[in-house]
Amino acid sequence: MTVHPKGKTNKARGEETREKLVDVGLQLFAMNGFNGVSMRNLASEAEVNLATVGYHFGGKQGLYEAVIREIIRFREEFMPGVSVVREQIKRVESGEISKEEMVTWFFRSQMEGILSDPITIWGIMLINREMAAPSEVYPLLDEEFFEPAIQAMNLLLKAAMPEGSSYTEIMTVGTALIGIVLKFVASKAFTDRVGWDEMTPERIEELIEILSRRVVAFVCC
Structure with a gap:
């Protein structure tokens, strides 16, 4: 060698x-x-x-x-998988945490992972391109990125939302949450409007805290 x-x-x-x-x-x-x-x-x-x-x-x-494939590999670093969500649901059922705390954990995990890591931001930008104009590899992205993420989110929302919520309602709420997350990726328009020079760790934490409270109200209260 x-x-x-x-x-x-x-x-x-x-x-x-x-x-x-x-x-x-x-x-x-x-x-x-x-x-x-x-x-x-x-x-x-x-x-x-x-x-x-x-x-x-x-x-x-x-x-x-x-x-x-590299984007897919990083998915669970910022999007909790089905097995992890099931663990959180068990904690709710045992009374260890509330539904509100579970929703906050899930949303915060996504926001922190996406906004705190520049590499992840590039991945989300590329995913947005694929969603707008699917390429030959879109089926791979759909099967190994979108589908597991949607399964995990639907599982969590079914446990958090009022009993009897329809599949259409769960999917609608889930899609809206994804839209909230993606809206703040490399959002110069937002930072300009609120007078921020850049997304510092402190600004990211402030943003996540605000959105987490509102998301809890949107999903289950």
Whole structure:
């Protein structure tokens, strides 16, 4: 096995380059869309030669799919999964926490994960593009990102909302909550209107606290 002067093997250097291309691809695709990004642009921004993109991913389409899979992999870091939601529901049923506390936990988990991590923000921006103009990889995103997230949210809302709420009502409320979260991703229009220079950690916490209270009232009180 060849070891380069800096102590990295060929395999390690290859993995590092692959990760860099995915990171660069995520940002470029989020900002410009699939058709707005060229292979040359990708290579230039990642500071690699043009053939490297093809070597690792087979081309732009392969890199785009790798980017989408990376977004899917991060899903449960900011969107609680079904198993975690079931645990919270059991805590409500045992009297350990209230429905209001469960809803606050769920909404806060999403808002903190999305607004506090720049990488996640790029992912949400790209997801918005896919929702507006689905590409060839949309079915993958729908099956492995949207469907698990919707299942978890519906499970939580069914437990939190008044007994007898219809599936249509649950889906309507869930869709509205998703819209609230997405509305504040890279929202320069909002920060300008409230006089904030940027979304600092303190501003994010203030925003989440306000929205959490209102979401609880919207969902279950």
